[in-house]
Amino acid sequence: xxxxxxxxxxxxxxxxxxPARARTAAPRRAVAPLRVVASASASGQKIAVLGGTxxxxxxxxxxLSKAGADVFSVSKSGGGPGGVALDLSDPASSGALAxxxxxxxxxxxxxxxxxxxxxxxxxxAVNGDANAAAAAAAAxxxxxxxxxxxxxxxxxxxxxxxxxxxxxxxxxxxxxDAVSTAFPSSNAKLIVxxxxxxxxxxxxxxxxxxxxxxxxxxxxxxxxxLVKKIAEKSPGPIKLTLAEPVAVDDVARACAAGAIGFADxxxxxxDAIKACAARMA
Numbered sequence: 001x002x003x004x005x006x007x008x009x010x011x012x013x014x015x016x017x018x019p020a021r022a023r024t025a026a027p028r029r030a031v032a033p034l035r036v037v038a039s040a041s042a043s044g045q046k047i048a049v050l051g052g053t054x055x056x057x058x059x060x061x062x063x064l065s066k067a068g069a070d071v072f073s074v075s076k077s078g079g080g081p082g083g084v085a086l087d088l089s090d091p092a093s094s095g096a097l098a099x100x101x102x103x104x105x106x107x108x109x110x111x112x113x114x115x116x117x118x119x120x121x122x123x124x125a126v127n128g129d130a131n132a133a134a135a136a137a138a139a140x141x142x143x144x145x146x147x148x149x150x151x152x153x154x155x156x157x158x159x160x161x162x163x164x165x166x167x168x169x170x171x172x173x174x175x176x177d178a179v180s181t182a183f184p185s186s187n188a189k190l191i192v193x194x195x196x197x198x199x200x201x202x203x204x205x206x207x208x209x210x211x212x213x214x215x216x217x218x219x220x221x222x223x224x225x226l227v228k229k230i231a232e233k234s235p236g237p238i239k240l241t242l243a244e245p246v247a248v249d250d251v252a253r254a255c256a257a258g259a260i261g262f263a264d265x266x267x268x269x270x271d272a273i274k275a276c277a278a279r280m281a
Contacts, residue, residue, distance in 0.1 A: 034265040034272050035187070036279060042067035042260045048101055048143075050088060050109040050134055053079040055209075056149060056197070057110035059252035063280055064259060074100060089113075089126045094133045101141035106259040108147040109134050109175075113168070114207050120167030127171025132178030139182040145190070146183045147258040149251065150176055152195035152269050154243060158236040186265065190258025190276070192251060193268040195240075199248030218245050223270070244270040253277035 047064055051057040052073025061080055064071040071081060074097065078085025084100045086093045088111050101107060111134065113119075113126035131148060138146050150172045160169035176191055183189040198215025210218070221227065223244040231242035246269075254276035257263045262279040266272070 034263065034267050034275070036257075036263050036275060042069040042256075044068075044070070045105040045260060046070045046072075046103055047106045047108065047259045048072055048074055048084075048104050048138075049080075050074045050107065051111040053077055053083075054110055055199070056248055056251055056255070057108075059199075059248060060108050060110060060255045060259075063252050063256040067256060067260065067280065069260065088130045088134060089122075091129065091133065094137055097134065098137040098140045101138055101143060104138070104141060104143050106145040106147065106261075107134070107138040107143050108149075108255050108259050110149050110255070112149070113171075115165040115168035116207050120165075123165070123167035124171045124174075127168055128174035129171070131171075131175035135175070135179045135182040145188050145259060145261060145264070146179055147190045147192065147255050148175060148179050149255065150191050150193045152193045152243075154236065154240055154269070155195050158240045161236075188264065190255075190264050191266045191268075192254050192258065192273060192276070193266065194246040194251050194273055195243060195269070196245035197248050197251055198245050212247065215245055215247060219247070219270075246270045246273050250274050250277040253280040256280050 042064060047069045049057050049061050049064070049071060052061045053075040057073070058080065061071055061073055065081065072084065073080030073082065074084045074086055074088070076085065076087045086096055086100065088097065109131050111126065111130055113123045115123055135146055135148070151169070156169045156172065159165060179189055179191065198210045198218070199212050200209070201211055203210055222242055227242055231239045234242065250273055254263070254267050254273045257276045257279040263276040267276045
């Protein structure tokens with residue numbers, strides 16, 4: 001199942017992006033700053049997209065395919081190009097996943113569970129354990145790079161510290177830690193951390209989602225320099241409310257850039273994600 005978190009946040013971007021700020025209650029493993037690489041090529045690279053039939057994952061598959069990569073999807077339905085049918089929420093699938101990933105150059109995980117579904121145990125298992133197992137399976141299969149779609153730090157800090165959706169945020173943290181363990185080299189992973197992800201031509205309620213047209217209006221308003229300056233100096237809840245949303249196509253392009261080797265480290269928030277996405281333009 002593919003999923004993109006739907007709450008607003010962003011991060012300032014410069015030539016290099018600072019690592020995600022640790023939460024007081026549960027410190028996160030330090031991850032290398034974002035690095036955008038000058039050159040790389042998708043041609044001849046074999047890349048697996050986990051959750052490749054979902055909102056974000058299907059777009060990652062499209063971007064990589066157009067870039068010339070040999071890409072295939074792994075999902076419960078088995079849809080998408082070269083589709084492999086696996087229920088990644090089932091711990092028993094880890095062996096089959098490692099086998100399916102043999103020979104890949106990179107793996108992108110867009111696997112997640114809707115945090116608004118109310119099932120905290122399932123949210124922890126899918127967002128955390130399933131992605132941790134996927135990272136371990138990718139490393140075992142010899143993948144060179146791993147890309148994981150997590151959640152913006154400001155969202156975790158504001159909502160997680162308020163004990164909201166605890167399974168979701170603990171799962172995301174568990175997955176990030178597992179990716180860093182399985183791929184310890186700083187240039188072997190990219191963690192993409194969006195917040196409110198918009199796109200498509202239909203509104204959604206569960207999870208909340210707005211259309212591309214409406215999202216672009218929000219981006220123009222909340223992406224203005226004055227608003228960003230106010231957000232930077234505001235308390236957490238206000239900062240979250242004023243944060244710029246991210247287009248699903250930018251999230252997908254950022255993931256593709258990490259899979260190919262154009263970027264590594266952490267892309268935390270809208271500006272950093274767009275900096276990665278620009279490499280796939």
